[in-house]
Amino acid sequence: MKLKTILRLLLSLFLVVLVGCTSRVDTTSTTELTDVSVETNHTQQNDDEKLGDKTLVIHYKRTNGDYDDWNLWLWQSRPIDKDGKEYSFTRSDDFGKVARIPLKAELNDSTKIGIIVKKGDWEEKDIDQNRFINTYETDENNEVHVWLLQGEEMIYKNLDNMYLGPRVTAYTINSLREITIETDQEISNQDKIELLGGLENLDIRDVNINTDGMGATLTLAGDFDFSHTDYRILINGSTAKSFKGESLYNTNLFDEFLYYDGDDLGVTYTKSQSSFRVWAPIASEMKLTLYNGGDATKNDIYKQIDMTKSLKGTWVATVDEDLHGKYYTYKVTNHGNTHEVVDPYAKSAGVNGRRGMILDLNTTDPLNWNLTTAKTFVEHEDAIIYELHVRDLSIHETSNVKDEYKGKFMAFTQEGTTYTNEDTGVTVTTGLDHIKELGITHVHLLPAFDYASVDERRNDQFNWGYDPLNFNVPEGSYSTDPYNGEVRVNEFKQMVQSMHQNGIRVVMDVVYNHTGPTHDSNLNKLVPNYYYRIVDGHWSNGSGTGSETASERKMVRKFIVDSVVYWATEYKIDGFRFDLMALHDIETMNQVRAALDEIDPSIIVYGEGWTGGLTPLPWEQQVQKHHISQVPGVGVFNDDIREGLKSGFIQTGDRINDVKFGIVGAIDYYDPNNSNDQTYSDKYTWASDPQQSINYVTSHDNETLWDQIYNTAGHELESTRIQMQKLANSVVLTSQGIPFLHAGVDFLRTKDGEHNSYNLPDEINQLEWDRKAEYNYVFEYYKGLIKLRNEHPAFRLNTREEVIEHFNFIHIETYSDSGEFEIIGYTLNNHANGDDWETILVLFNGNDTERTVDLAEYLDGTWNVVVDENTAGTEILDTVDADSITVAGHGTIIAYK
DSSP states (O other): OHHHHHHHHHHHHHHHHHHHHHHHHHHOOHHHHHHHHHHHHHHHHHHHHHHHTOEEEEEEEOTTOOOTTEEEEEEEEESSOOOEEEEOOOEEOSSSEEEEEEHHHHSTTOSEEEEEEEETTTTEESSSSOEEEEOSOOOTTSEEEEEEETTOOOOBSSSTTOOOSOOEEEEEEEETTEEEEEESSOOOTTSOEEEEETTEEOOEEEEEEOTTSSEEEEEESSOOOTTOSEEEEEETTOSOEEEEGGGGTTSHHHHHHHOOOOSOOEEEEOSSOEEEEEEOTTOSEEEEEEESSSOTTSOOEEEEEEOEEOGGGEEEEEEOSOOTTOEEEEEEEETTEEEEEOOTTOSOBSGGGOSEEOOOGGGGOOTTGGGOOOOOOOOGGGOOEEEEOHHHHHOSGGGOOOGGGTTSGGGGGOOOOEEEOTTTOOEEEOHHHHHHHHTOSEEEESOOEEESSSOTTOSSOOOOOOSEEEEEEEOGGGSSOTTOHHHHHHHHHHHHHHHHHTTOEEEEEEOOSBOSSSTTSHHHHHSTTTSBOEETTEEOOTTSSSOBBOTTSHHHHHHHHHHHHHHHHHSOOOEEEETTGGGSBHHHHHHHHHHHHHHOTTOEEEEOSSOSSOOSSOGGGBOOGGGGGGSTTEEEEEHHHHHHIIIIIHHHSOOHHHHHHHHTTTSOOBOTTSTTOOBGGGTTOOOSSGGGEEEOSOOSSSOOHHHHHHHHHTTSOHHHHHHHHHHHHHHHHHSSSEEEEETTGGGTOOOTTOSOOTTOOHHHHSOOHHHHHHTHHHHHHHHHHHHHHHHOGGGGOOSHHHHHHHEEEOOOOBSSTTGGGTEEEEEEOSSGGGOSSSOEEEEEEOSSSOEEEEOTTTOOSOEEEEEOSSOOSSSOOEEEOSSEEEEOTTOEEEEEO
């Protein structure tokens, strides 16, 4: 009770004082108030003055005393982040160099300052990390002193705890058991040297000090362990020379000791035994899990087996029983984290690709598979490519493909499908029969490997498929049974077999430059950060997807080469189109070409000669179109002729030189009639051979040609726009190189103006066969141009030398003041490439109105016209025996004698 009474009295006294103070402030005289106010303001002014006079003093030591051109970059981080400024070291002390920076004058009263020590104009940084200095604490001179040591992240506030003894400045891992180090000071046998992997001390058996004492050779008691995230080399327990485990990925050591060149990655199956081998060089543990089914939502484990570490970073397991039809995954432990992954070399998978499948691949072969071969094909320039999405071919009701085959691989096996317009009575072929009737040589399938973006359990999903999941597995949504991995393999083979039996070769669109998932991809879980390019701790985004693969690393390169070889041998694929091929290095693509040549030199390879964004892969290593001459036998899309045609020539006759460049196959060709009187090589040339130029005007990317023409010439009559469309691919189909057509362009395909339909519904993407019936005359025109190319080798010259020998642009004078800028004309001469026709004349008019071309000065004789603005083919439409010839607006003339 006494204590409570005292507390009440104290509380009452406090309240009296508080009330008294409040009353005093309200009623005191000005002087008294001023005294209080002055006292308070005086304190604030002193703080401000103290802060304003504050000076930051930075002491910096470089171990070998090389201070030339080293300076500081400082910026205000708090209270507000601001731009930075360069500062110089202005004096020296016993420690090293010194910089003094008055904070009020230079850094706006900063309370936290960012600091980078750099050389010159950002030629080099001392350390990669940004560091920060708090400026609250000052000494008696109102100064903030910090000490920095070369190569060390720590910021010291005094010298008391600073280790100034010898440090490791550089290291080299010479072999699995030998590391050499360099130091900033002499060392002796009295100095203790340690190598730590994570928290584990890696046993050093012997230390051999260099004769000059400025380093040593360390001999390890066992093989260097690559499984740690971080490594540190310490002397006398000092702050260590640190390096990331993944920094070793690009070293010769890593390749020498961990590159596996065997051909048995994945599963090697026999009826009595299945052997598993997976490359996971930094894993600490690996388990094989076998399942009865392929649905990852079910817990149906068959058995789990510990895998054994084997040679060159691989892990192995063998199961002595027939595992055909079982599914499997690996459980890999890296840096203490365990993940379940699908084998990158898996040959099939369960629904949605979450489990690999073990297969006796012989059981997946269709009847007479080994007797089925592709149509004979020798010269790559003989190809005519038709780009097609698997689902688009058959999903529309007018395809009249069986319902169970619509949107599937099996749609390519159904023959005899047609569509009839009941109002007009016009009947047209659909599906496979349409492709065969058109006469193209190669069907280019958009990604048909297993990709991540659709749910295979549903039948209403659409995606182009440029997000790879399992690179060596057919896509399950195109299978009639996505749950059974055996079915997708068999049906893919049936599709290929059917096209081969109908004289059509098959090209796969392959996407090795990125994966669908990145951090969570199977590849990254197996070997963290190895398969990808990483810049400053971030995934490089040269693909536009954030997951750019590193083809220059040997095991990534091996995976790409192994994969195309597998598709070419197991599925008899006849060509590969590489997405964003410039993200691959030149050596990788040369190895791809060489590996395929060993299988079949007629396999065609081409790709996009550009990237989707910035990449750390050096420019000179990229398979850009300008470097394609360094990759013989590989082609690139010719965006010069593409832009020339769709963005000028077919509408107005503009951009003639871009078009002419594509017509000669992008080679170094001199044209005396070029308006600039130059060789094309002065501005353009990149192909060493016509086959390296994939000539096209549209593909799956961007708008269809019909939609693009509508956007640029929608004011024109439909009949005029149709002539523009026919003109565009008249040029493509008669140019030197390899022509490439977007499926449906032959009947004015539309996507309702959508320029990026990668995930839009079937209503936008599907081929509408009633449209073919409506515009069948356009289809017949394309069909005639393809027949002309197939039957006349003059349009398929095989070398640069042949083009120069047999090809001539002609200088055209027309009866229009500006006509010479609107018409392209050339001849193919002297039975070019063994052609039956001695001379072929080709004229293209990009102008709105007809043009009469004066031929007298250059050509004479009787000409047989086989192509005009309405009809194309090899049959004679007209005979011209005159000094001039008339070409319709947006029209083509091809004649021979």
